[in-house]
Amino acid sequence: MGCVFSLPEDKRDVAERAPSTRETSFIEKMKKTGKNIIVFYGSQTGTAEEFANRLAKDAQRYGMKGMAADPEEYSMGELSRLSEIPNALAIFCMATYGEGDPTDNAQDFYDWLQENDDEDLSGLNFTVFALGNKTYEHYNAMGKYVDKRLEDLGAKRIFDLGLGDDDGNLEEDFISWREQFWPAVCEHFGVEASGDESSIRQYELKVHTDLNMNKVYTGEIGRLKSFEVQKPPFDSKNPFLATVTVNRRLNKGGDRHLMHLELDITGSKIRYESGDHVAVFPTNDSALVNKLGEVLGVDLDVVISLNNLDEESNKKHPFPCPTTYRTALTHYLDITNPPRTNVLYELAQYASDPKDQENMRKMASSSPEGKSLYQNWVLDACRNILAILEDMPSLKPPIDHLCELLPRLQARYYSIASSSKVHPNSIHICAVVVEYQTKTGRVNKGVATSWLKNKLVNGHKSTVPMYIRKSQFRLPFKASNPVIMIGPGTGIAPFMGFIQERGWLKQQGKEVGETVMFFGCRHKNEDYIYQEELEDAEKNKVLTQLNVAFSRDQEHKVYVQHHLKKSKEPIWKLIHSENAHIYICGDARNMAKDVQLAFYEIAEEVGGMTRTQATDYVKKLMTKGRYSQDVWS
Ligand SMILES: Cc1cc2nc3c(=O)[nH]c(=O)nc-3n(C[C@H](O)[C@H](O)[C@H](O)COP(=O)(O)OP(=O)(O)OC[C@H]3O[C@@H](n4cnc5c(N)ncnc54)[C@H](O)[C@@H]3O)c2cc1C
Ligand SMILES: Cc1cc2nc3c(=O)[nH]c(=O)nc-3n(C[C@H](O)[C@H](O)[C@H](O)COP(=O)(O)O)c2cc1C
Structure with missing residues (x-):
């Protein structure tokens, strides 16, 4: 087993205690914890949040202290007070959705920006990194809007807007922008980079040996035991367990698998309209999880918590804890997408072969050679974390650090294929199973679609955690319109x-x-x-x-x-x-x-x-x- 240690007794209480009231003043929190950099994120599927966490962590390397922050959790009206903190900077990592719209968690912030023409933000230093995708009509509209609006309200842009394109190489866009950004920050504040490139852990491992198993998360997204005792209203933090009542192949031939599923929502009080999306929380393939356990040489059924070392952080754990490694790798962590460069950078220290170490660090750099190595070896070869561990046998990271670094497994959206007028108690999905062979000869399978394909009907284990996401894709109000x-x-x-x-x-x-x-x-x-x-x-x-x-x-x-x-x-x-x-x-x-x-x-x-x-x-x-x-x- 990798490096296992536990929290000192006096820290345990704090780490395990749920915060009674959330601090909504980010200014007070920054003052209390000595932070001068705050990184807000507008994120739907976790990428902007990941980037925000990385930037907050980076700050330490430049002798500053950063925190990532969800704008939904704080009073954004305090932005004008950021000048109360010396050398303070607000960074915004903003993703765009829909028709150039904000993410759900940035909606209130967006409304606030739009409504407050008289706000004086002249004391605010800011920079924006936008996350978008060129295939959409309103490319990076949200990041561009925040960048312009903050300037219009008097704030001072200390580094140019960064534009990340998810249709190209978003990771590369981000690291190239970041490499120029930090020197500009240092110059602006007259500080020098500390040169400390060492890995900084954010969470501390605690192994539980005598915990009542009733207190252990087994895949719940929100409240402990919420899958056993279901309570409406159901949403992204409290999904409903819908039973699959129909699961049939739609296509008569060909090697693809197109499928029609029906989810029973009887008794859930869930309402939907034609055009809405259903979000589904999938489960990773148990064979992949077992292989990871084997390659890492660990017992996956150990009960653990990863506790935030920053006791003031709103985010106590990277995923619901206490839980087992098996549950974390099955329900909470993304183990199938190619890892981002920061993961490779942090893991490099665990490679015993100096060549592997060098390559992993190179891939995380913005050198042309490093970028091309990452593009070819990781992205083009569609290597997930398991493939990387298999193809770099000298790499043996401790599982707790790996679990800290991997991003969260995200819900998948499906356009609802039914009308509640006809099917008030069921939601239909039409999806195609993702399966492809990679350049290394491996067969990669889509997490959600492979899992849905294998869902039995009406049986034990035939449930799907889901919630509805409202959309603007609506039939005309007047039925007589064509x-x-x-x-x-x-x-x-x-x-x-x-x-x-x-x-x-x-x-x-x-x-x-x-x-x-x-x-x-x-x-x-x-x-x-x-x-x-x-x-x-x-x-x-x-x-x-x-x-x-x-x-x-x-x-x-x-x-x-x-x-x-x-x-x-x-x-x-x-x-x-x-x-x-x-x-x-x-x-x-x-x-x-x-x-x-x-x-x-x-x-x-x-x-x-x-x-x-x-x-x-x-x-x-x-x-x-x-x-x-x-x-x-
Ligand atoms: C608003 C919205 C509505 C949607 N509605 C529907 C819908 O109605 N029906 C539907 O089927 N899907 C729909 N999708 C897509 C759906 O959400 C999932 O992305 C899709 O089902 C794949 O999920 P997965 O977990 O099976 O695959 P994942 O595990 O997420 O894998 C998919 C990823 O694999 C990679 N990949 C796939 N094929 C290849 C290949 N040949 N070579 C290399 N890499 C590859 C790509 O990076 C891709 O992003 C919708 C998406 C959104 C955002
Ligand atoms: C349904 C959907 C709609 C999107 N709409 C836009 C858009 O209008 N403009 C844009 O630039 N990017 C758009 N994107 C791309 C996302 O902004 C991009 O993938 C981003 O990296 C997501 O960040 P997140 O993971 O933090 O939510 C869209 C993505 C999806 C899935």
Whole structure:
């Protein structure tokens, strides 16, 4: 077993005690703990939070003291008071979502920034690192907004806005920005880097030998035993355990596995609307967890806590504690994504081969050689932590340090494929199983989709921890408005809900406008999913037009955008004269862009517009909520 030690008695109480009232004044907290750098994060899936933690930790290397902070937990109105602390700096790591929107935890901060024109932030030193993805229309909108708005309110930018692109290499963008950023901070405050590059632990291990097992977390996301005694309301911190009642393969052929699942939410008081997302907390593959235990040579069933050494921190543990290593690696930690460079840097000290040590440190540097090594050896080869440990046999980190460094396993989102009007007690999911071979010959499996695929129906262990995330992807308020839906592959998911809802409205005697569907798949006989349902909807006149593009059934590829162009006249009439709402769902990288381009071309060819007019036209539709996208990459 790796380095095992325990907290002194007097520290135990503090580490285990839940904070009775949370400190909402970050100024008081910084003063009390001698911090001068605060790193706020707007994060949905943990990346910005990870970057914030890394920056807060970095501060120590430059003779400063930093803390990461969730803006939702603090009074952001105190920003103007940061000048009360000498050499103080606020860093913002801000991710963008939706249509250039803030993350849930940054929503209040965003509203506050928007509403307070008279705020005087002239004493505030700040810098922003934005996290986004170029495939989205509003690239890094949130980071750009915060950067500009703080300046408008009088704050002093001490280093240029950093832009991270998750479609490229976000990690590289971050480390390149950070490498320039810290020297600028040192220069600004007239301090010198301490040169201390040693590893700094944030959590201390405590091994429990005689703990009542009723007090040990077994995979709960929030409250201990919350999976045994379920109490509404259910949300991201208190998910509902829904039973899988249907789990069937949708495609008739081909080597992929497209699946339809139904989750029973009876008695949960959960409400949803067509277009919402269901978030699912998956479980890592037990074979991977066991292999990690073997490679590390540890007993995974030891009960432990990792306690924050900073007793003032709001985050007492990196994941719910006390728990076992097995539970942490199964339910709480991300063991399948390629580790980020800071993880490699910190682990390097445990490699006994100097060459391995050197390579790991190099990969964490911003040298061209290091960057290319990380890109090739880790990212392009899709090496997860297990593959790294296997391919670097001299690397033997203590498991507690590894557990401290690995990021949290994140919930996966799925566009709900049902309407609550028709299915008030169940939520449908349409998903494709992720499985691919890496350059090293390993087969990597998607965490959530592989786990969902193997879910038994109605049996013991057939539950899924889930909650609903509201979206803005909504059918028009007036059912008589026409809708144009474009969703190839699993992008059909929300439209199954829309079609059910339009059918239900029709049954209620409502006037329902034209409902046009563009679906796409590879082969008619292979992956034309929901064929029966779609053709029935067409027969019942719920779908007034069903267009299906079979991309590989002929020599040249045919996609949804080609069908869209073929129907350009009636489509233009629906949009321009009949107030149609357009919906696009599925792949963000190619499909959503190609479809948008097709709409530009339709506006040019039928509407007689120039390209500039056409792009403005589509932009206006977006602003009016008549061009909505639910896309992911
Ligand atoms: C708002 C939203 C709605 C969504 N709706 C749906 C939906 O309705 N249906 C649906 O199926 N999905 C949907 N997704 C995607 C879904 O959330 C998951 O990302 C997806 O199911 C994969 O999860 P996983 O845990 O199985 O895979 P993970 O373990 O997360 O692995 C996926 C990762 O593996 C890597 N990868 C995948 N294929 C390859 C390859 N060939 N080569 C190299 N690397 C590869 C990529 O890095 C990818 O990000 C949605 C996503 C969002 C954000
Ligand atoms: C559903 C979804 C919507 C997104 N929307 C945008 C967007 O509008 N603009 C953008 O630049 N990035 C967008 N992104 C990319 C994220 O901002 C990026 O992946 C970021 O690294 C996530 O950080 P987080 O893990 O801290 O939440 C989106 C990502 C997802 C999954």
